[in-house]
Amino acid sequence: MEVIRLDKVNLWRRTQEEFSYDLKKTVLSIIEGKYRQPAKKLILDKIDLVIESGEKIGIIGGNGSGKSTLLKIISGILQPTSGTVRVRGKIAPLIELGAGFDPEISVIDNIYLYGVLLGFSKADIRKRAQSILDFAELQDYALAPVKALSSGMTARLGFAIATDTQPDILILDEVLSVGDESFKNKCKQRMDKFWDGSTTVLVVSHDLEFVKESCQRGIWLDKGKIRFIGNAEETVNYYLNKI
Numbered sequence: 001m002e003v004i005r006l007d008k009v010n011l012w013r014r015t016q017e018e019f020s021y022d023l024k025k026t027v028l029s030i031i032e033g034k035y036r037q038p039a040k041k042l043i044l045d046k047i048d049l050v051i052e053s054g055e056k057i058g059i060i061g062g063n064g065s066g067k068s069t070l071l072k073i074i075s076g077i078l079q080p081t082s083g084t085v086r087v088r089g090k091i092a093p094l095i096e097l098g099a100g101f102d103p104e105i106s107v108i109d110n111i112y113l114y115g116v117l118l119g120f121s122k123a124d125i126r127k128r129a130q131s132i133l134d135f136a137e138l139q140d141y142a143l144a145p146v147k148a149l150s151s152g153m154t155a156r157l158g159f160a161i162a163t164d165t166q167p168d169i170l171i172l173d174e175v176l177s178v179g180d181e182s183f184k185n186k187c188k189q190r191m192d193k194f195w196d197g198s199t200t201v202l203v204v205s206h207d208l209e210f211v212k213e214s215c216q217r218g219i220w221l222d223k224g225k226i227r228f229i230g231n232a233e234e235t236v237n238y239y240l241n242k243i
Contacts, residue, residue, distance in 0.1 A: 002088070003169060003200050004051040004074060009083035011044040011069060011224075043069050045224040047083070053168075056201045058211030058232055060239055061221035067204040070221065071095055071171050074202065089168025089200070090119050094159060096173075103147035107138055107157065110146050114161045128164050135186070136160035156183060163190050170194050172203040208236045 044066050051057060059067050072078040073085060075093035100117050101110045111132055115125030133139050136156040138149075146154060163170075194201055195214060205211055211218055211232050218235025220228040228238050 001053040002050055003053045004049065004088075004202075005084075005086045006047050006049040006073070007084045009044055009047040009049075009073060009080045009085060010042065011073065011078065012040045012081045013043045013069075043224050044073065044080070047073075047224075047226060049219070049226065049229075051200060051202070053089075053200055054198050055217060056195060056215045057203070057217050057219060058215035058235070059202065059204045059219045059221060060206075060208065060211060060236065062243070064223075065221040066224040067221050068095065068173050069224075071173055071202060071204060075171055087169070091169045091171060092118055092162040092165070092167035093171040094162050094173065095171060101146045101154065101158070104145055106143050106145055107133070107149070108142045110157070111161055114158070118162065118165075118167075120165065124165075132157075132160045132164050135164070135190075137183070159187060163194075166194075166197070167199060169200045169202070172201065172205075174204060174206065208240070212236050 047070065059070065061067050069078065071093065072095060073080055074087060075091055075095065076085075076087070077093070077095070100114050102113060105113075108129060111129050112122055112125055115128070116122060120128075133142055136153070136159070138153060138157060141149060141153070146157075149157070201215075203211075203215065215232040218228075218230060218232040218239075219226060220235055220239045227242070228235055230238065
């Protein structure tokens with residue numbers, strides 16, 4: 001069954017120059033007759049993609065090729081400039097762990113907030129709160145504000161919340177390196193259940209051996225375009241022969 005479909009998806013984003021082009025500079029440039037439209041860059045270019053239920057997909061490519069942006073489009077974090085995105089099922093995106101947290105409120109309240117953002121009911125996330133704290137090893141920080149946590153603690157919390165349930169689609173962006181070796185092993189054991197189960201998994205990784213060994217299909221993105229789709233080993237080998 002088809003769970004993800006992208007048809008002719010384009011995404012234009014503002015460049016760093018545009019972000020730094022403040023109102024004062026804009027007004028002065030208009031007065032001086034020097035105003036020009038800030039530049040935009042094509043990040044994703046005519047992406048067509050269909051993913052079936054239960055597939056394990058590895059996405060590879062160099063830095064700046066659009067891999068993380070593609071995951072954000074599928075997750076609904078970003079909206080395409082043109083084209084259509086259709087997703088069927090509940091998504092758990094592990095893209096920027098902790099990105100949705102409110103630093104001013106407590107860890108336990110952030111668990112409720114983050115869980116609701118992922119689509120779970122507050123009653124359901126309340127039942128899971130203690131197991132989330134236990135897995136993240138943050139039992140003593142339940143009432144502390146998130147801003148009191150280290151970046152590693154915050155990442156552990158985000159991972160624990162997103163993987164405590166069984167989503168239909170799991171999206172990973174190089175997030176399995178959080179914490180010490182003991183916690184990494186816990187993460188790997190938890191991830192194994194997704195690989196062995198019916199969850200659809202999309203993973204961005206620079207670890208090409210992992211992609212070959214763990215994924216069924218591979219996607220090579222280059223400068224916002226899909227250059228190749230095939231079985232994982234075939235895709236990795238094609239990529240290595242072309243770079």
